[in-house]
Amino acid sequence: xxxxxxxxxxxxxxxxxxxxxxxxxxxxxxxxxxxxxxxxxxxxxxxxxxxxxxxxxxxxxxxxxxxxxxxxxxxxxxxxxxxxxxxxxxxxxxxxxxxxxxxxxxxxxxxxxxx
Amino acid sequence: xxxxxxxxxxxxxxxxxxxxxxxxxxxxxxxxxxxxxxxxxxxxxxxxxxxxxxxxxxxxxxxxxxxxxxxxxxxxxxxxxxxxxxxxxxxxxxxxxxxxxxxxxxxxxxxxxx
Numbered sequence: 001x002x003x004x005x006x007x008x009x010x011x012x013x014x015x016x017x018x019x020x021x022x023x024x025x026x027x028x029x030x031x032x033x034x035x036x037x038x039x040x041x042x043x044x045x046x047x048x049x050x051x052x053x054x055x056x057x058x059x060x061x062x063x064x065x066x067x068x069x070x071x072x073x074x075x076x077x078x079x080x081x082x083x084x085x086x087x088x089x090x091x092x093x094x095x096x097x098x099x100x101x102x103x104x105x106x107x108x109x110x111x112x113x114x115x
Numbered sequence: 116x117x118x119x120x121x122x123x124x125x126x127x128x129x130x131x132x133x134x135x136x137x138x139x140x141x142x143x144x145x146x147x148x149x150x151x152x153x154x155x156x157x158x159x160x161x162x163x164x165x166x167x168x169x170x171x172x173x174x175x176x177x178x179x180x181x182x183x184x185x186x187x188x189x190x191x192x193x194x195x196x197x198x199x200x201x202x203x204x205x206x207x208x209x210x211x212x213x214x215x216x217x218x219x220x221x222x223x224x225x226x227x228x229x
Contacts, residue, residue, distance in 0.1 A: 006158075033216065040203060040222075040224065041221075041222070042219065042220070042221040042222055043159075043205065043219045043222075045216055048216055050214070058216070090158055090159065092158075092159075094217075099166060100164075100166070101147035101149070101164055101166045101209070101211075102147070102209070102217070103149065103161060103164060104149075104161075104207075104217055105161060106151075106158035106159040106160070107158050108157060108158045109156075109157065109158045111156070
């Protein structure tokens with residue numbers, strides 16, 4: 001299993017606040033991802049990165065932004081949170097080694113509630 | 116385009132009975148196939164994967180899956196279900212060629228009843 005860490009795990013914030021969800025991995029994986037998931041529902045890819053200074057939007061349009069200044073760090077930012085942003089956000093990274101199929105490993109998730 | 120179908124939203128099975136969670140996929144060329152499990156309030160945990168070779172893949176917690184190319188399926192199985200297997204299960208696929216992200220199915224909730 002990869003070591004991938006997300007903070008905070010749980011957060012309740014007011015509408016209009018700026019929030020950054022932190023994600024770090026210690027495995028040196030080049031590829032990192034952010035998924036959004038409502039409780040017990042399907043995953044939606046919102047952002048991914050294939051390396052430093054590389055970011056791409058995923059399948060689901062999101063008002064969040066990401067940055068990738070260091071290999072190990074892939075933070076997600078919401079400039080002005082709204083109740084519709086209430087969800088679980090899952091960070092992941094993938095193993096680049098040949099023969100692994102780029103297996104993705106997930107963090108424990110960040111639960112965001114906007115009130 | 117890549118896609119994954121998990122035709123059952125919910126699977127119920129009695130403890131001790133065999134379980135199957137179904138997955139079919141669509142991808143251009145050969146696939147990499149994965150199963151993940153998610154327990155409440157947790158991230159997804161990797162269970163097993165098919166990359167190449169033997170069509171029967173064994174993974175964590177006694178789970179296995181069989182790759183069937185002609186039926187484009189990758190069903191997850193376990194010979195004897197445990198109550199602790201109750202969770203949300205996700206199948207995922209990506210093509211072996213190219214650099215596309217993994218595509219996940221919608222998930223199947225497994226309930227094992229004592």
